[in-house]
Amino acid sequence: MGPSSLKPYYFKATHIIDHKDITLSTLVTRNRFPVLGRLASHYQGPISAAIHINEDDTKDEVLKELYLLFDSNPDMRKYVDIHLIVDVYDRQFNYWRNVAKLYARTDYIMMLDVDFYLCTDFRHRIINDKHILSMLDAGRTALVVPAFEHVVQDDGLDATTFPTHKAALVNQVLDQGKLDMFHKSWLNGHGATNYSKWYSSSELYKVTDYNFSYEPYVIFKKEGSPWCDERFIGYGANKAACLYEIYLSGMEYWVLPDDFLIHQTHAYPENTRKKERQYNRKLYSNFREELCLRYSRKFVANGEWETSKSENLKKECQKIRGFRLAI
Numbered sequence: 001m002g003p004s005s006l007k008p009y010y011f012k013a014t015h016i017i018d019h020k021d022i023t024l025s026t027l028v029t030r031n032r033f034p035v036l037g038r039l040a041s042h043y044q045g046p047i048s049a050a051i052h053i054n055e056d057d058t059k060d061e062v063l064k065e066l067y068l069l070f071d072s073n074p075d076m077r078k079y080v081d082i083h084l085i086v087d088v089y090d091r092q093f094n095y096w097r098n099v100a101k102l103y104a105r106t107d108y109i110m111m112l113d114v115d116f117y118l119c120t121d122f123r124h125r126i127i128n129d130k131h132i133l134s135m136l137d138a139g140r141t142a143l144v145v146p147a148f149e150h151v152v153q154d155d156g157l158d159a160t161t162f163p164t165h166k167a168a169l170v171n172q173v174l175d176q177g178k179l180d181m182f183h184k185s186w187l188n189g190h191g192a193t194n195y196s197k198w199y200s201s202s203e204l205y206k207v208t209d210y211n212f213s214y215e216p217y218v219i220f221k222k223e224g225s226p227w228c229d230e231r232f233i234g235y236g237a238n239k240a241a242c243l244y245e246i247y248l249s250g251m252e253y254w255v256l257p258d259d260f261l262i263h264q265t266h267a268y269p270e271n272t273r274k275k276e277r278q279y280n281r282k283l284y285s286n287f288r289e290e291l292c293l294r295y296s297r298k299f300v301a302n303g304e305w306e307t308s309k310s311e312n313l314k315k316e317c318q319k320i321r322g323f324r325l326a327i
Contacts, residue, residue, distance in 0.1 A: 001233065004087035004095075005055075008103050011070055011082040013046065020133070022123050022219055023048050023104040026114045027096035030062050033069050035114050035264065038159070040075040045123055046106055047080045049114075050099040055088050081105065091276070093238045094228035101222065108136055110219040111242070115264050116147065117159040119169070122259035126219065132204070135254070140309075142220040142246060144207065144255045146193050147182035148173070149263040156265035166258050170199050182263055188213035189240075193255055207253035210316065212288060215239045217261060220251065229287065236277030237284035244288065248295050248316065250309035292317035296327055 023046040028036050030053070040047060053062050070076045083099050101109055108126075122145055126132050135141040148169065150156035155178060163169040163179075172178040181195045192207050192214045207214075226245040232238035247253070292313065299310045317323045 001089045001092060001095075002087065004085055004089070006099065007084040007086075008099075009081055010051075010084040011077070011080065013077070013079050013081050015046065015078045017046060017105045019105075019107050020127065021046055021106040022108045022110055022126065023106045023222075024112050025097070025100040025104050025109040026050075026112050027052070027093060027100055028114050030065065032114050033065055036080070037069050037073045037076055039114060039118075040073065040079050043079070043118060043123070044075070045079060046104070048083070048100045048104040048109070049080055050083050050085060050096040052085045052087075052090075052092070052096060054090070055086050059086065089233075091234045092230070093234075094232050094242065095230045097228045097239075097242065098230065101227070104222055107222060108219060109222050110145075110217065111239075112217055112261075115266060116217065116261040117162055117264050119162055119164050119262055120166075120259040122219075122256060125256075125259065136219070136221050139221045139224050140251055142218040142243075142251050142253050144193055144216040144218055144253050145259050145261050146195065146198055146255065147190060147217055147261045147263065148179045149182045150265065151178060151180055153265045156263060159262070159264055162262045166260065169260055174199065179262070182261075186213075189215050192216075192253070198255060198257065201255075201257045203257055204254050205257070207255060210247060210253070210312070212244050212284075212316065213237075213240050214247075214253075215243055216253065218243070218246075218253065220246070225249070225251070231283060231287070232280055234276030234280065235273040236280035238280065241284060241287055245291055248291055248313045250304075250312060252312070289320055289323075292320055292323055293326060 024043060025048050027050045036049060053059055081103060083103050085096060085099060097111065163172055169179065173180060181190055183189045188211045192209050192211050193216055197205065226249050228242040232241050295313050299305045304310055
């Protein structure tokens, strides 16, 4: 939308960056400053955060809160790059995601919502696994970290009570009924992860039942990966559109068998979400058709139409009426 005032590295992390590391690429608004501070202390690794501040009479107050956060938490100063976005446009989520990704300083990023608690140390597990690292390096793999939430939302307020091992998590899901897959009421959002398979799996496995509404939390190679389409403003389809383009570009989703995230409960502005979703649902329908044709032309022009890189596109886009004729 714009114009926006973008200030990359408004705060720049002092920690020496290893390029073969995983940066948490996230977006943060004022009410999530404390959550970002806790994430920095917990992750102890690189974070690239796009922070949006409204260009209004609250700006100076919000900046003071941001400075206070950095002054009070040495892990913020050590690990977090802050990229400040100042304008009057709320909820430009995909623009903010692109900013966080653009200025990430490692080869790999995890596109993460800041409200999720990292229950396991997937970072070191991946970095120390030559096979998985080679899959990421090839640029054709996005690793899925399964996401969960508490059935009773108040149980999700204190992250210190969350399970940190798969066996404990599975027990709380299958035996105690305290946890379940994230947004189970919207199965299309995370169902393709195949949670029933994950509970008993000990090996990395491929997502085979992809849905265009699928929006997992993924780790992938920054270089050469698609950007998030910035036409999606507000709630609804914005992250799904990012992941749809990643999928159509030829990346495969592989689920990590021992790692997981749990959502930290917070309130949602439901009235705003409902209205914006109605608009973005229409936009996403047209976007998928556009993307199928654009990537088809790209694969043909690059001599990749008959390669494995186009398989995801062929499988997914044939569901769109008129696609075969257009091709």
